[in-house]
Amino acid sequence: MIKPAQGIIQYSQHVEGGGAEFFEAAEKMGLEGMMPKRRESSYRSGANNEAWLKIKCxxxxxxxxxxxxxxxxxxxxxxxxxxxxxxxxxxxxxxxxxxxxxxxxxxxxxxxxxxxxxxxxxxxxxxxxxxxxxxxxxxxxxxxxxxxxxxxxxxxx
CATH class of the missing domain: 2.40.50.140 (Nucleic acid-binding proteins)
Known part of the structure; x- marks a missing residue:
């Protein structure tokens, strides 16, 4: 669905653990933020839970x-x-x-x-x-x- 992209939405490989370090790196790179999630969770549009988070810089x-x-x-x-x-x-x-x-x-x-x-x-x-x-x-x-x-x-x- 999303290939490696040059535009506004970019896919990155799954990174397990090290959330604080990952966020620090995202900030240093000037990125907008990160989307951490629980490994077993699937995305549900409009769902309001803690399985998927949007953490902005x-x-x-x-x-x-x-x-x-x-x-x-x-x-x-x-x-x-x-x-x-x-x-x-x-x-x-x-x-x-x-x-x-x-x-x-x-x-x-x-x-x-x-x-x-x-x-x-x-x-x-x-x-x-x-x-x-x-x-x-x-x-x-x-x-x-x-x-x-x-x-x-x-x-x-």
């Missing part, structure tokens, strides 16, 4: 924080761009000290222009800001931010 990259979305009872989200283009949202789930420093920066960086935000994400609970450089952890291999979280932000020099 993560990247931490720099993005421009261009907006903040705050709603009561929900995580605060940062809206991010790279090279002036909107790439998605990331949860701001950092330490209180980082959140406090970031919120002070957001208050100083308030702006009214849309600054690269698509109209679909500009809602009354979104506050646009002049770009603030932030480190964001996100799933590797994705064009847009997925399952992303803010790790820190760059202090002004």
């Amino acid at each position: 993560w990247d931490i990259s720099e993005f421009d924080l261009i907006g903040v979305k705050r709603q009561a009872g929900k995580w605060t989200e940062g809206l991010f761009a790279r090279d002036g283009k909107y790439v998605g949202k990331a949860v701001i789930a950092t330490t209180n000290a980082i959140k406090d420093r970031l919120w002070k920066r957001v208050q100083q960086a308030r702006s009214s222009p849309a600054g690269g935000l698509p109209s679909a994400v500009v809602t009354p609970d979104v506050e646009r800001v002049k770009p603030i450089m932030a480190s964001v952890r996100t799933l590797r291999g994705e064009r847009k931010l997925r399952h992303a979280s803010v790790q820190n932000f760059r202090e002004e020099s």
Whole structure:
């Protein structure tokens, strides 16, 4: 079904044991992750069990924080761009000290222009800001931010 491939899906030989070492090697090679499974298990689409797991690798990259979305009872989200283009949202789930420093920066960086935000994400609970450089952890291999979280932000020099 899947021959050795050059594309996005690649088959690898079965490797028994050494999961932690295998994952470390996948990270070093820049792969998206690995799919460990129990030897005797067969794949069942939609099955939610621990026989097959999808273990993804993560990247931490720099993005421009261009907006903040705050709603009561929900995580605060940062809206991010790279090279002036909107790439998605990331949860701001950092330490209180980082959140406090970031919120002070957001208050100083308030702006009214849309600054690269698509109209679909500009809602009354979104506050646009002049770009603030932030480190964001996100799933590797994705064009847009997925399952992303803010790790820190760059202090002004």
